[in-house]
Amino acid sequence: MDIDTKTFYKISSSAMGCELQDGWAILDMNTNQYFSLNPVGRTVWQTLTDGADFDQICKAVQDDFNVDADTCRNDIKQLLDDLERQKLIEVR
Secondary structure (H helix, E strand, O other), X not given: OOOOOOOEEEEOOOEEEEEEXXXXXXXXXXXXXXXXXXXXXXXXXXXXXXXXXXXXXXXXXXXXXXXXXXXXXXXXXXHHHHHHHOOOEEEO
């Protein structure tokens, strides 16, 4: 899996989020669909609040959770791809 670690991600203007007890809820205001994230996803989403590159996102997850670098990178890439596919984040 090729990962450009300097790719910059930010939350889409149509996505609104709020904290849940065990994660994060996201509303896509364009489609009125709700999405939920687990605690790792919550950390990713909170890191994206001001925009972040891939390395910054992985560092935040590794700081909060006991996960090795390779697993973190692969899992975060998959999550970011899913969020982008749903148009919840923008890639620059």
